[in-house]
Amino acid sequence: MSQQLLDILKSTFGDAVLETHSQHGDDTAVVAASRWAEIARFLRNDPRCDMDLFVDLCAVDYPRREPRFEVVLHIYSIGKKHRLRLKTRVGDQDGDGAELDTITSIWEGANWLERETYDMMGIVFRGHPDLRRILLYSEFVGHPLRKDYPADRTQPLVPYREGYEKVAPFGPNEGMSFGRQTHRTGKFE
């Protein structure tokens, strides 16, 4: 069933699908990082794929490889009952240049998981509406799930914060009283 999915991907995107395998029965496609969002959108919208359930997004660090990080997306189709693992590779040996297009506009659930991946692995998602750290605090130094982050590292002391942080992301009406707001409020309209 899902083998067809890999065939559809290969026939539609050709060279952009770098490799495929079905180890342990999990259909996997590795795609070019430059076409990540495009392929994800295709999988969501194409009626043959119809991957409507966003399952998981994470990254794996292989420090000796180039590109260094593997970003792994799991998606599922409720109607078609098939599952796919989509992977791509980004970043150089120093962990720089690990950038990828966001898929938050395709699946809303990607919002928090991209933030988590950024937090833990330092992968930057271009176009993400609110790329802040999520599990760790903003003053944290480094990205703990990278293999070169030592498990015994101590973090610097953070001075006591005064006052509130603003509710991010800061909208166009930030700080304006209601009477003078020119834009509609609320993030999801």
Place this chain on the structure above:
Amino acid sequence: MEPLDLELDESELELPTEPMMLNVGPSHPAMHGTVRIVMELSGENILKADVQVGYLHRGFEKMCERGTWTQVFPYVDRCNYVSPMLNNVGFALAVEKMLGITVPERCQYYRVILGELARISDHLTCNGAMAMELGAFTPFLWMIKAREMVWDIMEEETGARLTHSFGRVGGMAKPPSDHFKDMVRATVPRILAIIAESEALLLRNRIFMDRLQGVGIISAKDALSLGWTGPCLRSTGVAYDIRKAHPYLVYDRFDFDVPVGTVGDNWDRFLVRLEEIRQSARIIQQAVEQMPDDGPINVEDPRIILPPKDEVYTTIEGTIQHFKIVMEGIKVPAGEAYSYIEAGNGELGFYLVSDGSGTPYRVRIRPPSFLITAGLERMIVGAMIPDVVPTFGSLNMIGGECDH
């Protein structure tokens, strides 16, 4: 005398209303677990909300990369401390998928029964806490009493009430005790009686209904896009239950229904959980009847399962085997696998990467709570402050799981 009411339209004065910032949590009685919600209010209406998690982050995934595969079990216990058995089973199944082994039938039934008991305890906690936060303390105490019965069985079987660490790769830590079936047979009807009693207090209670019905509505499309699974997704009408859609263990042998909601509000989530307790009880009753009384509980593979203690102490082969498994860990072939089960809150997935050694290269947990909590913000924006408490309660966020 001047009139007291000003003509607003003609006046050039602007009413000096400023958005008010309200901070709830991270340590607040209604925010079970530790989560912080910063809200911008106009009167009692929420204009903006920022849900901040991570206060319970303990570096689960990093810790897993520093021990053997078996040493992960205590950590997964602590990820969901309301139904730890399901997490144990989930992780064991994931490693077994990589090893390409299937546990004996008796163990599969054992896992199903323990897992369904854990699910009952999970749903009882969620529904009980939700009722309590809305002022109904009695149902909470009753449901916790029922949960206590589940935990008594767990304690009898595993030796621990809460963090069992009972799963093993290729089986369970111990075979079922002699009176396991009798205990389950005796307890399940008592739990169901308590549920019936507690729901009689709630389901026709006007205050309770008003605070749940029509509050925190989410559509099926949004829920799917957010990655919701489990009772929260089913409350929107999508009948996606992994036990039915992709049966694992022996779930395909049981006759049970998947309850779904219609509206996707808090009321539906409450009812779906109540009904799932009954369905779990049905599964348990069938599993107890079908479960073989004897037979092996662990796979017979000396590379995976520790040898019996008398062999360890008397034979050199046993000693070496024991030493290798404890010190080097189970050797999992290199590769990657994603294994998923239906946990209390939805799809609990483990994405494992192995480099062929006894230590995991990467353990990625896909916690259902994390994705569900991500949807909280959109549900409370536009609602009022009192709606936050039942909405948050109905999502059943488990801090340990959400924050890894």
